[in-house]
Each structure stands twice: as C-alpha cells, then as structure tokens.
Amino acid sequence: MSHFATPFIVVNLGCEMIFVIDQRLKAQNIAMEKCEKVLTDIVTVLLHPKLLDELFIPQPVATQTVVKQLLDDISTTSIMRLDEYSLSKLWDLMTMIFKWQLSTATIQNIFDISRRHLRSVAALMPRNYSKDIIENAIKRFGILAQDLSDEDYKCLSNTVIFWFNQYHAKISVLLRLGLQRKDGTFCLPVSINPNIIKNLGENIYKYDSKKKTLYDYETCSADSNEINCILESIESIKSKSKVQIQLPIEFGNDFSTKQTLEIERNMLFESISTNVKTNTMDLRFSPEMPKSTQEDLLQMLDDFDN
Secondary structure, three states: OOHHHHHHHHHHHHHHHHHHHHHHHOOOOOHHHHHHHHHHHHHHOOOHHHHHHHHHHOOOOOOOOHHHHHHHHHOOOEEEEEHHHHHHHHHHHHHHHHHHHEEEEEHHEEEHHHHHHHHHHHHOOOOOOOHHHHHHHHHHHHHHHOOOHHHHHHHHHHHHHHHHHOOOOHHHHHHHOOOOOOOEEEEHHHHHOOOHHHOOOOHHHHOOOOOHHHHHHHOOOOOOOOOOOOOOEOOOOOOOOEEEEEEEOOOOOOOOOOEEEEEEEEOOOOOOOOEOOOOEEEEOOOOOOOOOOHHHHHHHHHHHOO
C-alpha cells in the first residue's frame, strides 16, 4: 500500500465536494455574495498549507471513516449548514464520481486528474480570491510526481483505486451523461463523450445541461441516491477569523497524537513553501523511503557516522 495515497484521496474528493456544492448553490438561486463566501471558506480550509503539510506526511492510507469525517468537518466550516442526510448523499456523489474517473482513466494518471480538479476549482472562485493557495497545492503534487518511480506510481494508483472498491451507489448525473448503467456499473470509455474522457477531473456538471433548476432535481431525479437539496439554509452569521479542524489521523510515531489545526481564513498565500521542516519532525515528503530492513539499518549506521 502506498504511503502517499491520503492527500490524493482527500484533495480530489474535496474538489468534487466543491463542484457539487457550487452546482446546488446555483440551482437554488443563492445570492452570489453568499455563494462566493461558501466557496472561499471551504477552499481556504481544504487547501490550507497547514492541512496539506499533515496530509503529505508519508503514512498508511487513511480509512474511509477518517476521510469522510475530515471532509464533513471542512464542509461545515463555512456559513453553509448541512444535515446528516445531505452529508451522506454528498459523500455518495463525491466518491462515485471520483471512482468513475479512476476506473475510466487510460492515458491520464492520477496526477493529471488531480491537476484538473484543482484548475476547475480555481475557475469557480471569485475574481478577488488569491489563486496562490491552489497553485501551491498543484506544485506539491507536481514535486511528488517527479520523485515517484514507475513502481511507486503503480502502487499509489492501485492503493487509491482499491480504496474506492466498497462504493457502488447509482448517481443520477452519471446516469444522465451515459457514464453509468442502471445496474450501477460504469460504461466503457468508447461509448462516452470524448471530451469528458479527455478531461477527467474537470467539473462534470458543466456537461450536465438536462437538469438545471431545483424543481427539476426534486421531481425528476433518476434515483434515490441523488441529492435533491443539498443545502438546508445559509444562515446570516458572521464567520470566525480562525477555523479549528480536528485531525482524526494519528501519524506514524509513538509520540504523535490527534491534532487540532488552527487555520487563519484571511492569511496571504503569496509565499508558501511547499516543503516544511520543523525542529521536531521533517514534514517534507520523500518517496525514497527504505524498502528493506537491511537498507534501514545501513541508513541508521550512516546517520550515526555523520
């Protein structure tokens, strides 16, 4: 199992979450100012350097329960409020659309899909929103892509694909676009719109022109697993300047504990380092980890001599 799968799963699912929320906000004719506020809050937390620093630490892949809880927490850091039913259906959409992308990919690899996800999120953001946070997330994935060997990449890809094996929900948007059959299986790439296949990771809702209004979704949903109304309400409350995210992930050593990240909403992102090193732990990701006990011992002896 790859120790670099967690950031791919969290960030790509997070991007799909943003696409769904953006689509539902528009379908419900929510005021533009509130739409922009919701997207800004969620993207700032999802791609915040502090959170990415933790996710990019080499570690066993986080479980489905852990990732779902983390993304649920991120989705509720804005002025938007979701009930348990909406969170459950949001999860179905996120997981199945990303699973379809992974199962359909041929030429593209997981890095291409991730970059398109992030570029598509950037396209949704307000004009005055600094895109540096998104560019730095793309840069992190790019650095990792350069360092992975072919074998490392295969391991990463297989780990991510295996992670989604338990999900089999039917999703209306996939059915409408001819990407999924009524029995829940995915359609072969040769039968799918070539533009969709060539651009896996883009916002899939831009291809879905059949259902645009809230009424259409509530009365014509193709199956019960689609979200009819993902948003309960957007309350007129003042957002806090700082957000606390409880990390449900325990990282790799005996002294590590579950952490609470405090994230500044209004921080500037002009000069974010993609590699972070502290006095207590090297957070820089490196795929060249010892692959055997002998290599590990030789590394320890070398460190001792130095």
